[in-house]
Amino acid sequence: MVRLERLRAEHADALLEFEHVNREYFARTVPDRGDAYFAEFASRLRALLAEQDAGVCHFHVVVDGEGDLVGRINLMDVEDGSAELGYRIGERASGRGMATAAVAQVCRLAAEAYGLSALTAKTTLDNPASMAVLTRSGFTVVADTVIDGRPGVRYRRRLVAV
Template identity: 60%
Template sequence: MPELQLLRHDHAAALLAFEQENRAYFGASVPDRGDEYFARFDARHSSLLAEQADGLCYFHVLVGDGDEVLGRVNLVDVADGSADLGYRIAEKAAGQGLATTAVRRICVLAATEYGLTALRASTTLDNAGSQAVLARTGFVRTGETVLDGHPGLSYERSLDADALLP
């Protein structure tokens, strides 16, 4: 089973490969990151690590055999005990339950390691897979939203550290 790791500087090459290999796949359900993202990847990676060091965000990679990145699970805009959850899984690893497992793990980390009490998430209306992951992991639909011009749904999940631990 892939390991969820807090993003580090040495993940950069594998993370860039993950993003490049899955660009078209991700683009089918979420807005494309654009060419600038890839052209300035190293600077962006360093910037993310600085935000993480400041406690503003927690970025994670799902690492498989040979240190291959199979997914990302991020907590951003950390403030007042809550954060926004975002995740993406490689096309070749989709449909294997990795997103559900990773979101469950991040909920535990958010509560026990980062001291968060709630998470928010959103997805486009046409992303049934992401909606299913959120439902399976205890998120409750709270309304409608717009994501980069596309209609979407918003979700929330309360975190109780004691209830999340096995």
């Protein structure tokens, strides 16, 4: 149903289109990236790829069964066996279990390929879909938080390589 691909420069056009098409949709539940994100997309992508090459982060695109880019899922700020999970699934693909499937895949990758033992994640309280994905995926609430001025929740999940 979905597969993850490690972010590469070749994803640039599809990723930029994905972000443009879903900008208003994402802004309903997560802070907007702003116009500068789009204007500086090429340099930002190069910076992300450099972080990935340095092992600081692991970025992925989510691809559906037809080969279309439908989301992103990232492991950021890798340190001491842990990383922060972030993801976004586009409007066209939402509600079809793709976020849950992508989170399950990245959790396996995190443990088996990247050697991580724990992940954290956070979401705003007005994003019940993301809260449900994290709960279904074995994350537990560890603290309240504020995300860009909005109330939210921080989660944690321990990982075990199989």
